[in-house]
Amino acid sequence: MKEVFVKYRLVLPLSLWLLIFLVLPYVFILTQSFLASDNFGQVIYDFNIDSYSKFFTNSLYYTTLLRTLFIAVVVATTCVFLSIPLAYFIAFRVKKYKTILYALIVLPFWMSYIVRAYAWKIILGQNGILNSFMMYVGITEEPLEFLLYSNFSVVICLVHIFTPFVAIPIYTAFEQIPKALVEASKDLGAGSWTTLWKVILPLGLPGIISGGTFALVLTMGDFLTPVLLGGPDTLFISNIVQNLFGTSNDKPMGSAVGILMLILILILLEYSGHMERKYASFKSKSY
Amino acid sequence: MGHILELKSVDKFYGTNHVVKNLNLNVFDGEFLTILGPSGCGKTTTLRMIGGFEIPSHGSIILNDKDITKLPPYKREVNTVFQNYALFPNMTVAQNIAFGLKQKKWDKSRIAKKVDEVLEMVRMEIFKQRKPMELSGGQQQRVAIARAVANDPKILLLDEPLGALDLKLRKEMQSELKTLHNDLKKTFVYVTHDQEEALTMSDRIAVMNAGVVEQISSSEELYYQPKTKFIADFIGEANVIKAKVTTKDKVSIGGQSLELKMDNVISGNEVDLFIRPEHIILNTSSGKIQGKVQEIIFVGTVRKYKIGIDGGITIVATETTLKPSLYTPDQLVYMDWDSDKVSVF
Amino acid sequence: MITQFKSGLVPVAALAVITFLYFPLIIIVLYSFNADSVSAFPIQSYSLGWYSVMLQNDSLLAAVKNSITVAIVATTLALIVGLPAAYAMHKYDFLGKKTLERIVLMPITLPGIVTGVAMLSFFPLVGVRLSLTAVTIGHITFLSAIMITQLLARFKQLDPFLEQAGYDLGARPLRVFFVVIIPNVKTAIIGAVLLCLVLSMDEIPVTFFLIARENTLPIEIYGMMRRGITPEVNAISTLVFTVSAIAILLSIRLTEQNQKIPK
Ligand SMILES: Nc1ncnc2c1ncn2[C@@H]1O[C@H](COP(=O)(O)OP(=O)(O)OP(=O)(O)O)[C@@H](O)[C@H]1O
Ligand SMILES: [Mg+2]
Numbered sequence: 001m002k003e004v005f006v007k008y009r010l011v012l013p014l015s016l017w018l019l020i021f022l023v024l025p026y027v028f029i030l031t032q033s034f035l036a037s038d039n040f041g042q043v044i045y046d047f048n049i050d051s052y053s054k055f056f057t058n059s060l061y062y063t064t065l066l067r068t069l070f071i072a073v074v075v076a077t078t079c080v081f082l083s084i085p086l087a088y089f090i091a092f093r094v095k096k097y098k099t100i101l102y103a104l105i106v107l108p109f110w111m112s113y114i115v116r117a118y119a120w121k122i123i124l125g126q127n128g129i130l131n132s133f134m135m136y137v138g139i140t141e142e143p144l145e146f147l148l149y150s151n152f153s154v155v156i157c158l159v160h161i162f163t164p165f166v167a168i169p170i171y172t173a174f175e176q177i178p179k180a181l182v183e184a185s186k187d188l189g190a191g192s193w194t195t196l197w198k199v200i201l202p203l204g205l206p207g208i209i210s211g212g213t214f215a216l217v218l219t220m221g222d223f224l225t226p227v228l229l230g231g232p233d234t235l236f237i238s239n240i241v242q243n244l245f246g247t248s249n250d251k252p253m254g255s256a257v258g259i260l261m262l263i264l265i266l267i268l269l270e271y272s273g274h275m276e277r278k279y280a281s282f283k284s285k286s287y
Numbered sequence: 288m289g290h291i292l293e294l295k296s297v298d299k300f301y302g303t304n305h306v307v308k309n310l311n312l313n314v315f316d317g318e319f320l321t322i323l324g325p326s327g328c329g330k331t332t333t334l335r336m337i338g339g340f341e342i343p344s345h346g347s348i349i350l351n352d353k354d355i356t357k358l359p360p361y362k363r364e365v366n367t368v369f370q371n372y373a374l375f376p377n378m379t380v381a382q383n384i385a386f387g388l389k390q391k392k393w394d395k396s397r398i399a400k401k402v403d404e405v406l407e408m409v410r411m412e413i414f415k416q417r418k419p420m421e422l423s424g425g426q427q428q429r430v431a432i433a434r435a436v437a438n439d440p441k442i443l444l445l446d447e448p449l450g451a452l453d454l455k456l457r458k459e460m461q462s463e464l465k466t467l468h469n470d471l472k473k474t475f476v477y478v479t480h481d482q483e484e485a486l487t488m489s490d491r492i493a494v495m496n497a498g499v500v501e502q503i504s505s506s507e508e509l510y511y512q513p514k515t516k517f518i519a520d521f522i523g524e525a526n527v528i529k530a531k532v533t534t535k536d537k538v539s540i541g542g543q544s545l546e547l548k549m550d551n552v553i554s555g556n557e558v559d560l561f562i563r564p565e566h567i568i569l570n571t572s573s574g575k576i577q578g579k580v581q582e583i584i585f586v587g588t589v590r591k592y593k594i595g596i597d598g599g600i601t602i603v604a605t606e607t608t609l610k611p612s613l614y615t616p617d618q619l620v621y622m623d624w625d626s627d628k629v630s631v632f
Numbered sequence: 633m634i635t636q637f638k639s640g641l642v643p644v645a646a647l648a649v650i651t652f653l654y655f656p657l658i659i660i661v662l663y664s665f666n667a668d669s670v671s672a673f674p675i676q677s678y679s680l681g682w683y684s685v686m687l688q689n690d691s692l693l694a695a696v697k698n699s700i701t702v703a704i705v706a707t708t709l710a711l712i713v714g715l716p717a718a719y720a721m722h723k724y725d726f727l728g729k730k731t732l733e734r735i736v737l738m739p740i741t742l743p744g745i746v747t748g749v750a751m752l753s754f755f756p757l758v759g760v761r762l763s764l765t766a767v768t769i770g771h772i773t774f775l776s777a778i779m780i781t782q783l784l785a786r787f788k789q790l791d792p793f794l795e796q797a798g799y800d801l802g803a804r805p806l807r808v809f810f811v812v813i814i815p816n817v818k819t820a821i822i823g824a825v826l827l828c829l830v831l832s833m834d835e836i837p838v839t840f841f842l843i844a845r846e847n848t849l850p851i852e853i854y855g856m857m858r859r860g861i862t863p864e865v866n867a868i869s870t871l872v873f874t875v876s877a878i879a880i881l882l883s884i885r886l887t888e889q890n891q892k893i894p895k
Contacts, residue, residue, distance in 0.1 A: 006720075006805070007720045007723070007726050008726060010716040010717060010719060011716075011721065011726070011732065013712075013713045013716070013717070014714065014716075014732075014736075014776060014780075015717075015728075015732060017713055017772070017773070017776065018732075018735050018736065018773065020758060021751065021755075021769055021770070021772075021773045022735065022738060022739065022747070023735060024754055025747075025751045025753065025754035025755070026746075026747075026750050028750065028753055028757070029746075029749065029754070032753055082649045082652070085642055085646050085649065086645075086646045086649045086650065088642060088646075089643060089646035090646070093643065093646075103881065103884055104650060104654075105650075105653070106884060107877060107880055107881070108654070108657070110827070110830055110831070110834075110876065111657065111873065111876060112850065112872050112873070112876065113836060113850070114834070114836060114850040114854055114857075115660060115853065115865075115872060115873070116656055116657070117857075118853065118857055118865055118869065119660050119869075120656060121857065121861065122659065122660075122663065122861060122866075123656060123659055125671075125861070127672060128671065128672070129663075129673050132672035133673035133674075136673055136674065160652065160653065160656060163649070163652075163653060164653065167649075218743075220743065221742075221745055221746070221837070223837070224836060224837075227858075228854075228857055228858070238743065238745045241745055241746070241749060242745065245749050245752060245841065251753060254749060258745070258746045258749055259746075261746060262743075262746050265743060266742075269741060338796075338800060339799070339800075340799075359799065360796065360799035360800050361799045361800075361801075361804055362802075366800055366801065367796075367800045369793045369796070369797060370793075371791065371793055373793035373794050373797035374797075375797070375798075375812060375815075375816070376794075376816060377815040377818075386798075386801050386803070387800075387801030387802050387803075390801060390802035390803045390807070391802060434801070435800075435801075438801060
């Protein structure tokens with residue numbers, strides 16, 4: 001049979017498409033990161049590693065990266081803390097309405113990013129809903145200013161957006177824990193806390209790692225929330241990339257920062273994948 | 288009856304795993320041939336090579352004098368009843384059965400007639416408009432058979448078609464399949480790892496072990512004249528007794544000497560004697576060897592004696608329960624048998 | 633059991649998290665009916681005023697139209713490119729399959745901004761100028777990734793013997809594909825298409841860098857937000873929520889149905 005050719009014919013369009021519109025662009029910015037740019041932002045074909053050395057010597061770059069990482073860790077941790085009780089509840093406490101509750105966490109997963117950021121803007125704004133509510137019921141006299149355009153608003157918005165990304169893998173991991181194990185633990189005299197701590201969390205660890213990594217990586221790549229809700233000092237590494245390709249118009253530098261981001265994220269993903277496998281107790285589906 | 292299908296020196300490798308080894312198999316027109324063997328021995332692989340789902344690494348497959356070794360399944364005049372039925376869930380029973388006929392571009396009325404005919408044959412007429420999901424396992428099984436038979440294949444291939452059914456339904460379907468075979472007068476190649484199923488249904492059985500066909504013969508021949516130790520062990524209950532060759536045509540079993548015709552054995556060697564429990568005749572006065580009754584077990588139609596002899600050997604003999612037992616535990620008994628009932632490996 | 637959770641603790645915590653997830657969405661819907669132009673508590677009076685303002689905002693409507701066009705074109709092409717590829721990736725082993733699997737996942741796992749700037753830098757070199765066309769090409773690229781992961785998951789659940797039964801009964805590969813495979817993954821295809829439409833309508837990181845003058849809806853909303861708070865965003869957002877919620881719930885349902893494979 002000519003099946004040999006059939007299979008290549010089936011994947012050829014996709015392969016070509018991805019080569020031209022995905023792989024080559026990545027290869028191109030990798031190349032571009034080793035080039036220079038003149039005063040007009042024009043890329044000059046002059047091979048050098050200046051962009052990379054600038055990244056590690058100019059504190060603007062590496063401190064921003066560190067700050068982004070820090071906020072990403074805060075966001076990821078918060079998401080995990082919110083997701084655990086939610087996932088635990090749906091996996092172990094409900095039977096009848098499981099599908100509905102599950103749909104309830106999947107739904108916001110796909111809900112418009114920009115509109116959710118917008119919602120936090122009108123909630124946290126100086127004349128926003130939260131401030132006017134607190135003044136209305138008399139908790140505060142003056143509107144609180146730190147609510148919006150601060151690290152606070154950025155973190156709360158990102159936590160809100162990424163919690164479903166974290167809750168879903170954790171729930172999937174919890175759901176795979178045989179109910180008999182939980183019962184066995186209780187049968188052996190362990191209370192609910194002990195069972196949670198000694199049985200459920202260790203067995204659900206791969207899901208927790210996977211979810212946490214999602215939030216970490218997604219926060220690192222975010223550039224809109226800091227622009228929309230952040231203060232003057234809330235700048236993510238992605239915003240630097242955005243500026244270098246926009247107003248600052250230094251594409252080689254922008255490419256270098258992008259490539260470094262990419263490398264960092266790939267290392268994170270690789271490491272977390274490794275940890276997931278290490279702590280996997282069940283042969284699990286991919287999340 | 289001539290050969291309808293021939294497998295000539297067929298080998299199949301998966302990577303370096305040699306799954307089917309130099310297989311030679313002739314299938315007679317109209318027979319019910321069963322491929323029997325333990326799990327993983329290569330039965331399915333063999334059947335899939337006949338069906339066209341796998342291509343042999345070496346060798347050839349001849350159907351009606353035509354080499355079909357490399358022909359794709361849709362060009363072969365054989366049809367398969369899949370173990371999990373593989374009914375198309377999106378089609379009704381009738382549509383499932385019509386599927387193959389449509390590929391042959393039959394006209395509508397002819398298809399409709401044929402569908403009704405095969406449905407009647409498997410007694411599923413009333414389920415014509417149901418979807419497979421709305422049928423029980425046994426009913427799905429019938430539809431799967433009807434769908435394959437409708438195409439009037441030269442050979443019907445069945446891979447453990449009853450594997451998913453419970454014991455009672457299995458027995459029922461076994462006799463139905465046998466009846467179907469008699470009515471259709473078609474060649475069936477049937478795969479199973481259930482020896483009882485194979486023994487009751489087949490005209491001939493090919494026993495496979497680790498990729499090799501060790502014996503092809505009728506049920507009875509297989510049972511009473513196994514060609515290899517594996518088959519002796521695998522089919523039914525049998526005594527396999529260790530013995531030592533002392534001189535030509537003499538062996539020793541736990542110190543007792545016994546005459547035995549053997550070819551090509553060297554004295555000092557160990558051999559295995561094979562004999563069915565029902566072929567051992569118990570006796571208090573004389574016999575080939577002597578032992579002590581250890582245990583008597585009543586198992587319905589037969590009574591089972593476990594008889595110990597020196598050297599830690601236990602031999603099982605059975606007697607019909609129509610007569611009362613003449614022996615009691617700890618009694619010394621003689622065991623006798625017809626010489627031609629013993630095989631030596 | 634002494635250390636039993638106080639029976640209410642877990643449900644309360646879970647409920648609190650769900651409230652947190654839905655609170656902003658509810659706010660948007662509520663305030664889209666606010667008559668006032670300031671989004672403050674409490675709402676004094678309700679009206680559909682912002683909906684009619686929205687309907688008069690030409691650039692917003694144009695953005696909606698652009699988004700719908702991009703979503704439909706990109707999803708269709710992602711399906712055309714993705715479906716055969718997913719099928720081949722499921723069914724065959726071929727040279728470079730592992731590489732292809734990794735590359736397909738790139739637009740999902742790697743940050744959108746890097747993909748965005750990479751495309752921004754490279755597209756002009758192959759003659760694709762920044763425009764809605766560039767945006768559509770960008771969308772096809774990441775949607776084909778979504779399409780393939782969704783379809784592969786469904787193909788994996790498909791009984792492999794169905795296909796073989798098709799061949800066994802005399803149907804050729806192309807026929808088997810259309811008569812046996814497609815009808816049995818139909819729901820997954822519809823589900824994946826809905827998902828792709830929703831994702832395309834909401835995509836920002838890649839779109840942001842490839843867009844020229846004509847905006848898509850999220851970029852238009854982004855622009856409006858930067859200019860200040862305009863409550864008509866509440867109105868359009870409520871509509872977007874409603875439509876995407878319906879699409880997503882439908883998609884979830886369809887994907888669930890897939891799992892009911894006959895015994
Ligand atoms: N596609 C495959 N790739 C690699 N090895 C395979 C493949 N299919 C079967 N095998 C191996 O070939 C051997 C024979 O398999 P086969 O399915 O023919 O056994 P079988 O006799 O039908 O067993 P069972 O009674 O369990 O169905 C097994 O060891 C199996 O692991
Ligand atoms: Mg098998």
